[in-house]
Amino acid sequence: MTIPMLDLKRQYALLEPELEPKILDCLRGGAYVMGKPVAHLEQTLAAYLGVRHAVAVGNGTDALTIALVALGVGPGDEVITTPFTFFATAEAVASLGATPVFADVRPDTYNLDPESVAKCITPRTKAILPVHIFGQPADMDTLNAIARANKLAVIEDACQAIGAAIGGRKVGGWGDVGCFSFFPTKNLGAFGDGGLLTTNNDEYATLFRALRAHGGGHTGAAARALLEGKPVPPSPAESENPLYNPYKYYNYIIGYNSRLDTLQAVILNVKFPHLDEWNAQRTKNAAFYQEHIHRTDITLPHQAAGTTHVWHQFALCTRYKKEMGEALAKQGIGSGVFYPVPLHLQKAFDTLQYRPGALPVSEMLARETLCLPVFPGMTEEELSYVADAVNAFKP
Numbered sequence: 132m133t134i135p136m137l138d139l140k141r142q143y144a145l146l147e148p149e150l151e152p153k154i155l156d157c158l159r160g161g162a163y164v165m166g167k168p169v170a171h172l173e174q175t176l177a178a179y180l181g182v183r184h185a186v187a188v189g190n191g192t193d194a195l196t197i198a199l200v201a202l203g204v205g206p207g208d209e210v211i212t213t214p215f216t217f218f219a220t221a222e223a224v225a226s227l228g229a230t231p232v233f234a235d236v237r238p239d240t241y242n243l244d245p246e247s248v249a250k251c252i253t254p255r256t257k258a259i260l261p262v263h264i265f266g267q268p269a270d271m272d273t274l275n276a277i278a279r280a281n282k283l284a285v286i287e288d289a290c291q292a293i294g295a296a297i298g299g300r301k302v303g304g305w306g307d308v309g310c311f312s313f314f315p316t317k318n319l320g321a322f323g324d325g326g327l328l329t330t331n332n333d334e335y336a337t338l339f340r341a342l343r344a345h346g347g348g349h350t351g352a353a354a355r356a357l358l359e360g361k362p363v364p365p366s367p368a369e370s371e372n373p374l375y376n377p378y379k380y381y382n383y384i385i386g387y388n389s390r391l392d393t394l395q396a397v398i399l400n401v402k403f404p405h406l407d408e409w410n411a412q413r414t415k416n417a418a419f420y421q422e423h424i425h426r427t428d429i430t431l432p433h434q435a436a437g438t439t440h441v442w443h444q445f446a447l448c449t450r451y452k453k454e455m456g457e458a459l460a461k462q463g464i465g466s467g468v469f470y471p472v473p474l475h476l477q478k479a480f481d482t483l484q485y486r487p488g489a490l491p492v493s494e495m496l497a498r499e500t501l502c503l504p505v506f507p508g509m510t511e512e513e514l515s516y517v518a519d520a521v522n523a524f525k526p
C-alpha cells in the first residue's frame with residue numbers, strides 16, 4: 132500500500148465537478164486580481180472566525196509582515212516568538228529590521244511557554260507572536276495576560292490552525308491580529324499562495340487594506356490620516372472628472388503588492404464549506420492513531436484541555452525519528468519532519484548568536500518530531516496500516 136504524507140489529488144477529485152466550471156467562469160471573466168470573490172471570501176471568513184474584519188492578502192508571510200507594520204514594529208523593536216515553527220514567522224520580524232527574540236516552547240503542546248515568554252520581555256519588546264503549531268491553539272489566555280500587563284501587542288500566527296479554537300472561540304480572534312495562510316497544503320488551501328489578516332480593530336483593518344495595495348486609493352488616504360491622527364476622509368463619490376481622481380494612482384503610504392488573486396478566492400470559496408468536515412476527519416484520524424499506536428518508547432501528541440485542535444500535523448516524538456521515517460518509507464508510508472532546525476539555530480539567524488542548548492525543549496522537538504499522514508479522506512485501512520507499521524517498527 133502507498134500512503135503519501137498528504138494527498139491533494141483526492142480532495143481535487145471530490146471537488147472537481149464544482150470547481151472546474153467556477154474556475155473556467157473566472158478565467159473567461161477577464162478579471163484576475165481581487166474583485167467580488169475576494170470580498171465574499173473575506174466576509175465568509177470574518178463570520179466563521181468571529182472577527183469584525185478579515186483582509187485577504189497574497190500569502191501568510193505577507194499577512195505576518197503587514198500585521199507587524201500596522202502595529203508599528205520596526206528597527207530596534209523586539210518581538211517574542213517561538214523557534215519551533217516555519218521560518219516565515221520570524222523572517223517577517225527580521226525583514227522589517229526588528230529582532231525576533233525566541234522563547235522556549237512547552238514539551239506537551241509544542242507551543243510557546245508563557246513562563247519563558249515572560250523572561251524574554253525587555254524595554255524594547257513590542258509584541259508577542261505565538262504560533263498555533265500543527266493546528267493546536269497556543270495558551271492565549273496566559274499570553275494575552277502577559278501582553279496586557281506589559282502593554283504589548285499580540286499577533287497570532289494561525290497559518291496552520293484555521294478552525295482551531297479555545298473554549299469555542301476561534302484562533303485568529305484572540306490577539307490584536309491573526310494571520311492565516313492558504314498555501315495548498317494547509318487545512319484550507321488554495322491552488323497557489325494566499326493569506327488572510329483578521330482583527331477586531333477598525334483602524335488596523337484600514338491599515339491592512341492600504342498596505343496590501345501600495346498604500347494607494349481611498350484606503351491609502353484613510354490609512355495616512357489615521358497614522359497622522361487626522362480625520363479619515365469620507366468614502367469617495369465617483370469622480371466626475373475622468374482626468375482627476377484623487378484615489379487612483381495616488382499613493383499615501385509605502386505598502387506592498389499583496390493582493391489575492393480572484394482565482395484563488397474562487398477556489399477557496401468552493402473549498403470553505405468543507406473545512407469543518409475536513410477538520411473533523413483530521414480529528415478522527417488523530418484519535419485513531421491515539422487509540423491504536425501503543426509503543427512506550429514514543430510520545431504521542433497531546434491535546435490541551437478545552438481546545439479544538441485541527442490536526443494540521445500529527446507529530447509524535449521519537450528518539451528514532453530517522454530510522455522510523457525510513458522504515459515507514461520502505462512500506463510505502465510518507466512521513467514528514469517539521470521542523471528539523473529550530474529557528475534560533477538557523478544559519479539565517481546566526482547574527483542573533485544563539486548557541487545550541489539555549490532553548491532545550493525546542494531543540495529536543497526539532498530532533499524528535501515525526502509527522503504521520505493525517506489528511507482528510509484517509510481510509511480506516513490506511514490508518515490501520517500506518518498504526519501497525521509504527522507499532523511493528525524495530526529500532
Ligand SMILES: Cc1ncc(COP(=O)(O)O)c(C=O)c1O
Pocket residue numbers: 190191192193216217219220262288290291311312313314324325326
Ligand atoms: C506557522 C507558519 N507561519 C507562516 C507561514 C507562511 O505562510 P505562507 O507560506 O502562506 O507565506 C506558514 C506556512 O507556510 C506557517 O506554517
